[in-house]
Amino acid sequence: MAYCYFNGGMVDEKEVSLSIHNIGVHRGFGVFDFFRMRDGQYSFIQEHLDRFEKSQRFMGLSHIIDQDEIREAVDTLKDWNGYSNAGFKLMLLADGSDSDLELSPLFFILQSDLSNHQPEPYASVILHEYVREYPQIKTVSYFTSNLLHRRKMKAGAIDIIYHKDNLLSEASRSNVFIVRDGVFKTPAENILEGITRKQVLQVAGQVGSVEVTDVTVDDFFAADEIFICSTLKEICPIVEVDGNAVGSGKVGPLSRKISQLFQQKLMD
Incomplete structure (x- = not known):
């Protein structure tokens, strides 16, 4: 079992579902970021969070996902999934309809086990x-x-x-x-x-x-x-x-x- 963070809480990845009417899916309107954890330590996490916030602001959704919320969710995923070497993918899709004045963020975090990952030498x-x-x-x-x-x-x-x-x-x-x-x-x-x-x-x-x-x-x-x-x-x-x-x-x-x-x- 692997857990993810989905719209405010921890959920089994297999239990997550998106609406078929989600505008982020229909229009490809979304942003993401990805960072690493090595031996239980995050690599350059602040730089990634700052860039993700920049991407969020560029989208102009109804509100911004706070960095403190993201850090807390990442720490919880680290504990719940128990990986020591992992990747964290922050995903933000627009949620709403074409008739809405403002679109809301649909935010989730996926964690992947990278314990066996080795970069290519060339x-x-x-x-x-x-x-x-x-x-x-x-x-x-x-x-x-x-x-x-x-x-x-x-x-x-x-x-x-x-x-x-x-x-x-x-x-x-x-x-x-x-x-x-x-x-x-x-x-x-x-x-x-x-x-x-x-x-x-x-x-x-x-x-x-x-x-x-x-x-x-x-x-x-x-x-x-x-x-x-x-x-x-x-x-x-x-x-x-x-x-x-x-x-x-x-x-x-x-x-x-x-x-x-x-x-x-x-x-x-």
Whole structure:
């Protein structure tokens, strides 16, 4: 049995149901966030709560789910489910009808057992021309990503890198960094500012120069090293793009160093 937090209380996940008239489902109007717990300790929880609140305010629903309520619910789930390594997914869907002046929040938290989760040591990616709507918040709309799922799986890729007008933005579920001549570069525009990305920016200066700037598709293919980062992937070096080797085709030394520094930061 696994418990979740649903609209104000703890419920067995199997007992939860949503109305078939929920406007968040009908219109895809919702936001979420996701963070980790490692050995019973939350990783960067305040940053995730702040970003989730930003997403809530962007939606303009009738009221905001308070951070204290979320923390209390997360602590209770931690005790009730008993996982020491887990993920917490905060979900907020709009509730109401098209005729309502204001829509209400339907809020729930799912906890997943990550005791056996191991990030990939390296991976490949594919490219796709696209820019997400409202990339500054984590919406539930992954329509394009899901349409490309079969292509991604056939290519053996871990993620999809988006670009538009020759400029890279982000991956479908990650942020992107390239390394060229010892300089780290990551896109500045049309991205979700990931929490793991923030940590990488803090430690990358210990290794080399860092630029938050435009990154072209040409820059991407000319990179010595590439890595993507996210809460679940952590730091994932990319050794192949659309079937083309990145640099030597092996994990680069600076990507490896960033991964080590990130792991040290997790233990601070």
